[in-house]
Amino acid sequence: xxxxxxxxxxxxEVQSLKSRTxxxxxxxxxxMKIYDAGAELRLDERALSLQFGVSRTPLREALAQxxxxxxxxxxxxxGIFIVRKTKAEILEMITVWAALESxxxxxxxxxxxxxxxxxxxxxxxTFDSDAIEEHMGEYSDxxxxxxxAIIALSGCKLIAEITHGLFTxxxxxxxxxxxxxxxxxxxxxxxxxxxxxxxxxxxxxAERLVREHTLKLRQxxxxxxxxx
Amino acid sequence: xxxxxxxxxxxxEVQSLKSRTxxxxxxxxxxMKIYDAGAELRLDERALSLQFGVSRTPLREALAQxxxxxxxxxxxxxGIFIVRKTKAEILEMITVWAALESxxxxxxxxxxxxxxxxxxxxxxxTFDSDAIEEHMGEYSDxxxxxxxAIIALSGCKLIAEITHGLFTxxxxxxxxxxxxxxxxxxxxxxxxxxxxxxxxxxxxxAERLVREHTLKLRQxxxxxxxxx
DNA sequence: TTTCATTATATGGTATGCCAGAAACCACCG
DNA sequence: CGGTGGTTTCTGGCATACCATATAATGAAA
Numbered sequence: 001x002x003x004x005x006x007x008x009x010x011x012x013e014v015q016s017l018k019s020r021t022x023x024x025x026x027x028x029x030x031x032m033k034i035y036d037a038g039a040e041l042r043l044d045e046r047a048l049s050l051q052f053g054v055s056r057t058p059l060r061e062a063l064a065q066x067x068x069x070x071x072x073x074x075x076x077x078x079g080i081f082i083v084r085k086t087k088a089e090i091l092e093m094i095t096v097w098a099a100l101e102s103x104x105x106x107x108x109x110x111x112x113x114x115x116x117x118x119x120x121x122x123x124x125x126t127f128d129s130d131a132i133e134e135h136m137g138e139y140s141d142x143x144x145x146x147x148x149a150i151i152a153l154s155g156c157k158l159i160a161e162i163t164h165g166l167f168t169x170x171x172x173x174x175x176x177x178x179x180x181x182x183x184x185x186x187x188x189x190x191x192x193x194x195x196x197x198x199x200x201x202x203x204x205x206a207e208r209l210v211r212e213h214t215l216k217l218r219q220x221x222x223x224x225x226x227x228x
Numbered sequence: 229x230x231x232x233x234x235x236x237x238x239x240x241e242v243q244s245l246k247s248r249t250x251x252x253x254x255x256x257x258x259x260m261k262i263y264d265a266g267a268e269l270r271l272d273e274r275a276l277s278l279q280f281g282v283s284r285t286p287l288r289e290a291l292a293q294x295x296x297x298x299x300x301x302x303x304x305x306x307g308i309f310i311v312r313k314t315k316a317e318i319l320e321m322i323t324v325w326a327a328l329e330s331x332x333x334x335x336x337x338x339x340x341x342x343x344x345x346x347x348x349x350x351x352x353x354t355f356d357s358d359a360i361e362e363h364m365g366e367y368s369d370x371x372x373x374x375x376x377a378i379i380a381l382s383g384c385k386l387i388a389e390i391t392h393g394l395f396t397x398x399x400x401x402x403x404x405x406x407x408x409x410x411x412x413x414x415x416x417x418x419x420x421x422x423x424x425x426x427x428x429x430x431x432x433x434a435e436r437l438v439r440e441h442t443l444k445l446r447q448x449x450x451x452x453x454x455x456x
Numbered sequence: 457t458t459t460c461a462t463t464a465t466a467t468g469g470t471a472t473g474c475c476a477g478a479a480a481c482c483a484c485c486g
Numbered sequence: 487c488g489g490t491g492g493t494t495t496c497t498g499g500c501a502t503a504c505c506a507t508a509t510a511a512t513g514a515a516a
Contacts, residue, residue: 099331
């Protein structure tokens with residue numbers, strides 16, 4: 001049915017080539033298996049400018065932003081390289097994640113509505129029962145969504161922003177993670193406990209559970225992920 | 229005495245105009261009272277390029293980085309504006325700070341040496357006794373150094389990096405903070421407690437004290453800082 | 457005098473060309 | 487055959503010119 005009134009939609013804000021190039025580059029880097037042995041980490045400005053169909057100027061501005069964000073390193077007169085994070089750096093990222101998400105959980109107990117918290121159940125129940133093994137691939141995504149949901153519940157945009165930035169880096173090593181099947185199951189138990197703490201508005205407990213849960217991940221990565 | 233062998237020293241790594249412009253711009257913005265009423269928030273590319281004596285290209289790359297960092301906003305065809313953070317955003321930054329520094333304190337109890345922790349005393353004892361009122365200006369700096377020291381003790385570079393970035397924004401409102409004289413005194417008490425928790429390797433307590441201390445600051449800013 | 461359309465101008469966006477440094481290549485010499 | 491010095495080439499750094507759009511200025515019509 002066509003509405004009687006004008007369909008006003010935000011004018012197609014044609015973004016600048018710089019920002020579009022930025023997005024495209026970021027996506028391309030994200031989709032790349034940069035930790036594989038033979039991975040080509042060097043970026044060629046002129047080649048990229050041809051591939052994207054833009055001149056080097058907006059491309060370079062996009063690269064400058066990616067450099068600021070830590071995704072690439074620009075070596076003057078040497079080349080532009082995709083940055084491989086060291087294992088130590090990944091561990092630090094997870095540590096920061098633990099700090100931020102646990103704070104988010106605490107905030108959530110103060111500001112989130114009962115309905116919002118209840119909605120978390122939908123993000124864990126999906127993987128109840130024994131179907132876990134078959135959905136291991138999906139588990140990781142669902143896992144991420146659960147944690148993102150808690151952060152959203154805190155209402156703190158900055159925490160969401162920072163953790164999202166961290167995720168960009170961390171997910172690149174996801175494929176190098178050896179998921180023992182038991183981890184997913186234990187994880188779900190943790191998640192349910194976290195939800196319960198949120199529901200009972202127990203800020204201290206929610207914070208602690210989230211922190212410990214994420215620090216478990218850190219330890220797991222430290223033990224089982226091969227890097228460097 | 230002149231040594232018999234050549235004095236090799238790292239060659240003066242002349243930074244690119246882009247990065248030098250970035251530093252200069254960041255410093256200039258930092259030194260500016262951007263929250264004053266009549267503050268000129270608009271930046272003129274061509275004027276800046278003349279003032280810095282560089283062309284617009286490296287200047288724009290520096291601006292792109294500052295935009296990524298959230299210090300300026302580039303409105304296509306409209307202008308480049310220094311970003312004023314809203315009070316809500318400042319509060320979020322302090323919240324993140326609390327989360328990260330409290331995690332840093334926890335880490336410090338695990339990895340810092342006794343000597344390193346002992347050195348913290350030097351950062352609070354300075355303002356012992358009643359000399360506080362006269363040094364109110366310096367207090368703020370010393371305060372910052374104390375917190376930075378704890379973060380350094382954690383050994384987590386990423387926490388240091390992120391909080392440093394936050395500080396860039398937060399210090400801009402420092403001059404708008406009404407410091408009741410009592411706050412500094414209570415602050416010192418808090419600091420001493422924190423040191424004690426670190427010395428006794430009480431991670432839980434150190435984390436809690438730091439969090440509560442910083443959240444006090446948040447509440448103080450919420451109550452007494454005028455913005456927007 | 458006010459308003460609206462037109463024009464001018466200012467400002468950021470993009471493309472391009474040249475420059476300098478670094479690396480690769482090569483020829484010459486030991 | 488290996489190493490050294492010179493030359494070429496490749497790549498990023500920078501400057502500049504031009505373009506597109508937003509805004510200001512201007513003037514004509516109501």
